[in-house]
Amino acid sequence: MKHSSVWTLSALGLVIGLVSVSVAIPTFADGSLMGTHTPTPGMEMSHMDHMATPTMPMDGMDMMGDSGDHMAHGMEPIPADGVPAATQDKGGQPLDFRLEEGVKVFELTAQPVRWNILDDVTVTAWTYNGTVPGPMIRVTEGDRVRMVFTNHLPEPTTIHWHGIEVPNAMDGVPGVTQDPVMPGETFTYEFVAKPAGSFMYHSHFEGDTQVSIGLYAPFIIDPAPPENPPDVDVSLMLSEWRVTNGDTYAAMPMMGMEPNYFTINGKAFPLTETINVKVGQRVRLRLMSIGQFVHPMHLHGMAFKIVATDGHPVPEAAQLTKDTVSVAPGERYDIEFVATEPGQWMFHCHILHHTTNDGADPGGLMLVINVTE
Numbered sequence: 001m002k003h004s005s006v007w008t009l010s011a012l013g014l015v016i017g018l019v020s021v022s023v024a025i026p027t028f029a030d031g032s033l034m035g036t037h038t039p040t041p042g043m044e045m046s047h048m049d050h051m052a053t054p055t056m057p058m059d060g061m062d063m064m065g066d067s068g069d070h071m072a073h074g075m076e077p078i079p080a081d082g083v084p085a086a087t088q089d090k091g092g093q094p095l096d097f098r099l100e101e102g103v104k105v106f107e108l109t110a111q112p113v114r115w116n117i118l119d120d121v122t123v124t125a126w127t128y129n130g131t132v133p134g135p136m137i138r139v140t141e142g143d144r145v146r147m148v149f150t151n152h153l154p155e156p157t158t159i160h161w162h163g164i165e166v167p168n169a170m171d172g173v174p175g176v177t178q179d180p181v182m183p184g185e186t187f188t189y190e191f192v193a194k195p196a197g198s199f200m201y202h203s204h205f206e207g208d209t210q211v212s213i214g215l216y217a218p219f220i221i222d223p224a225p226p227e228n229p230p231d232v233d234v235s236l237m238l239s240e241w242r243v244t245n246g247d248t249y250a251a252m253p254m255m256g257m258e259p260n261y262f263t264i265n266g267k268a269f270p271l272t273e274t275i276n277v278k279v280g281q282r283v284r285l286r287l288m289s290i291g292q293f294v295h296p297m298h299l300h301g302m303a304f305k306i307v308a309t310d311g312h313p314v315p316e317a318a319q320l321t322k323d324t325v326s327v328a329p330g331e332r333y334d335i336e337f338v339a340t341e342p343g344q345w346m347f348h349c350h351i352l353h354h355t356t357n358d359g360a361d362p363g364g365l366m367l368v369i370n371v372t373e
């Protein structure tokens, strides 16, 4: 049994390897067409050198070995040696910017940290600016934004601006729209933020590994002219982790790699944040699934309306009234409700394995909405 599963995973890896090579080589674009790409002396690698790296041995069996190959990460623990403890405890917080001739300039750094998803469970996370999720970028529709991005990971990476209408060269797809940003390099993304809505940014390099272990964050574009804002406005990013014997693995829907921990904004219940609301207040929850699993999110005690899907407003007459909404990988749903009844109301995933911590209930994708007079 064990042998056959190893063989299956290896064969799958070979197929993935061949597909990525066949996509990458014919479409490799000239880096000079992209944004500014600043190699660190001594760090530069040619395209072909880099793209040759993921080539699988023809028998595909080396996937299980410690070959140092990126593609092998799915089955190996994320290296934890020398990874520092996180110095901040809360992810998804608004990122400060500086104004340079009307451009909002943000600094982002990809870096590994040890991150607590529970008081006694720490994962090795790859993060933007040291938190899971990374910092929230929040701007107004029509703002010109510049992201000065530095890669301090041990592997190449890129950033994709999920759902935002960026120029093609800023789309962050390695081997298609840009060179991968190599360890130690800086790459600058610049675009006009549009349309308004709930978006995300995340790695597009080896996404099954890099996104699963934390390279994601919310990107909110507020409408211009401004809307009538809700009283409470919270973004909730849903994801999964696999932790065994203290090692972190990239969780994925694949035999032997299934998650055993589930997080909202990088924390599992009971460490998830409590959302405090007064009776009569209008609450908007921006649900964002950034992991690899579907999560039917259920609210106790109150129905909600789906006011936006994937960032785009739903016309009032078409807004469904629901108490459960399934959020598939990559999707966003903005839901709104007015808090009518005081109490501690649960909001949780209804795949009930997803409300456990390594099998212990309650845990995972749950939080409390605390409604007071």
Ligand SMILES: [Cu+2]
Pocket: 293, 294, 295, 296, 349, 350, 351, 354, 365
């Ligand atoms: Cu779920």
